[in-house]
Amino acid sequence: MYKEYSPCNILAPFIYHFWEYKGETRSGLKFNIPPHGCSDFVFTGGSAADSIRNGLIMKPYHSYFFGPMNTFTELVARTNFIHIIGVRFRPCGLFRFIEIPLNELVNQGLDSQEFPAIFSQSFIYKLCESNQNPIDTIEHELVRYVYKNNMDTEKQISYAVSLISRQKGVVSIKELATEVCLCLRQFERKFKFYTGYSPKEYSRIIKFWNAIHLLKSNISFDNLLSVAIQAGYYDTPHLYREVKRLSGNTPNAFLSLPTNEKVEVLHFEL
Known part of the structure; x- marks a missing residue:
């Protein structure tokens, strides 16, 4: 039901991936979405009516912007079928398309019409009604934006983001x-402006995802303490608190998942 698609080479420096969630569901099904250190544009198809994400009712034929999240968010389905498409921007990547201080949009979900958006309402209708591949249509529009705008990306902060990812979140901010x-x-001021996070917050999210991948991997660990130490946590309670805060679940919930199952979206019955 959940799939990811890589962007073309032109967009790859700015966009992490496109994603799609499509399929049958049940009214009342709850989805937990952990933070990824990124921001997303989300498009709802004509059949994806009245899903609720963090109190925001997502209507059909709309696009929404979700700013950087520092904890997991919830989406509750109110229909028997969902079709949602997303564009996940890399930290600093959104600034290639639109200048907006992300530190003012932390944990916020907004209808795209509420602030200067990339995608017009007419484009959204075209996307939902067209027989063309919606990912291709969105990608074409974003490529057009790249050639239309000449805004530079923030190289210092982008480099810092890459260093944090390379070190799997275990870094010295100084x-x-x-x-x-x-x-x-x-550094802290610029990092927060361009990513929405303090360097420490972003590092915690990257460290969390490394821990999740360790929990789901085939690597043999004697106990959760081994995972905690490998991921850079002080002890098992520290690992437990961080995983619970960022995903809404305990580390044990990830141990039982198949290694090939995506954890970007986790669903539970209400």
């Missing part, structure tokens, strides 16, 4: 600031 040639205060 050393990061030095590495990108900024004083600590300026």
Whole structure:
């Protein structure tokens, strides 16, 4: 039901991936969506009516912007079928298309018409009604935007983001600031403006995902303490608190999942 699609080479520096959730469901089914350190544009098809995400009622034939999240969000289905398409922007990637301070949109979901959006309402109707592949249609529109706008990406913060990912969230914030040639205060301010997160918050999310992949991997661990230490946590309670806060579930819930099952969206009965 959940699939991901890689962007073309032109968009790859700015977009992490396109994603699609499509299929039968049940009214009242709850989906937990962990934070990814990114922001998303979400499109609802004509059959995806009245889903609720963090109190926001997602209507058909609409697009929504979800800013950076620092905890898991909930989506509750109110129909028997859902079709949702998303564009997940890399940290700093959204600024290639629109200038907006992401630190003001943390944990917020907005109808795209509520702020200067990339996609017009006419484009959304065209997307929902067209027989063409919707991912291709969205990608074409974004490529058009890249050539239309000449805004530069923030190279210092983008580099810092890549360093945090490379170190799997286990980093020194002071050393990061030095590495990108900024004083600590300026580094933290710019990082939050362009990503929505403090460097520490973003590092916690990256560390969380590393822990989840370790929990789901085929690597043999004696106990959760081994996973915690490998992922950079102090002890098992520390791992437990972080996984619970960011996913709404305990580490044990991920141990029982098949290694090939995606954990970007987790669903439960209400």
